[in-house]
Amino acid sequence: MTWTLISATPSPYARKVRIALQHKQIPFTLQTEVPWDSTTATPQYNPLEKLPILILDDCTAVYESHYILDWLETKHPEHPILPDDVDGKLFAKKIEVVCDGMCDALVIAFFEKMREKEKQSEPWKARQMRKVEGGLRQLNTWVEQNSNSKFMIGDSLTLADLAAGSFLGWFSIRYADYEWAKQYPDLKKYHDGLEEMEFFKNTRPSPQTMKDQIV
Numbered sequence: 001m002t003w004t005l006i007s008a009t010p011s012p013y014a015r016k017v018r019i020a021l022q023h024k025q026i027p028f029t030l031q032t033e034v035p036w037d038s039t040t041a042t043p044q045y046n047p048l049e050k051l052p053i054l055i056l057d058d059c060t061a062v063y064e065s066h067y068i069l070d071w072l073e074t075k076h077p078e079h080p081i082l083p084d085d086v087d088g089k090l091f092a093k094k095i096e097v098v099c100d101g102m103c104d105a106l107v108i109a110f111f112e113k114m115r116e117k118e119k120q121s122e123p124w125k126a127r128q129m130r131k132v133e134g135g136l137r138q139l140n141t142w143v144e145q146n147s148n149s150k151f152m153i154g155d156s157l158t159l160a161d162l163a164a165g166s167f168l169g170w171f172s173i174r175y176a177d178y179e180w181a182k183q184y185p186d187l188k189k190y191h192d193g194l195e196e197m198e199f200f201k202n203t204r205p206s207p208q209t210m211k212d213q214i215v
């Protein structure tokens with residue numbers, strides 16, 4: 001039996017796991033869902049009702065993307081996604097914190113914008129976008145600090161690239177009018193380099209259609 005990964009077409013969190021499983025040459029079945037619809041299977045596996053969820057052969061569920069990746073790296077260390085050295089490992093996880101945090105802020109802003117206009121809080125939306133502006137600035141600095149490489153840390157693919165590439169790919173489709181590429185050409189060049197890689201190509205995000213009213 002192979003494992004199953006519950007995912008969603010736009011999910012930047014799930015994309016990290018989809019790339020990591022391929023990088024580690026672990027076969028899996030992709031179960032694509034809309035976690036916002038009542039038809040989703042997420043509550044059967046995750047009390048937080050969120051995907052991605054990795055379902056093992058014995059039906060054990062591993063959930064929360066950063067935990068799934070920690071779990072994978074611990075249980076299946078071959079083809080690592082973390083640098084060898086402790087500081088490198090911690091740095092990669094710090095970069096994931098910033099990228100996931102920007103995704104979280106964008107999810108909050110996205111649903112705030114789904115409310116009737118008069119019910120939307122402008123200060124609350126502005127606060128979320130400030131987090132994205134700060135995170136983009138920080139990502140660009142990190143890319144420039146490793147400018148001789150196509151990767152964020154050292155000269156090989158790590159968790160930092162899975163997180164940064166997944167955020168940037170999703171940001172680009174969800175907020176297509178936000179001109180981050182003009183503002184940060186080095187970050188754009190870095191992102192383009194990742195998108196040429198096989199596992200990024202075959203996990204490109206696409207929008208989903210939500211059926212249920214959730215806000």
Ligand SMILES: N[C@@H](CCC(=O)N[C@@H](CS(=O)(=O)O)C(=O)NCC(=O)O)C(=O)O
Binds near residue numbers: 010036049050107
């Ligand atoms: N911190 C979580 C966030 C996961 C998350 O927010 N997933 C969304 C789907 S997506 O935004 O990744 O497409 C979800 O399942 N949301 C359903 C819910 O929050 O009830 C992780 O990293 O796994």
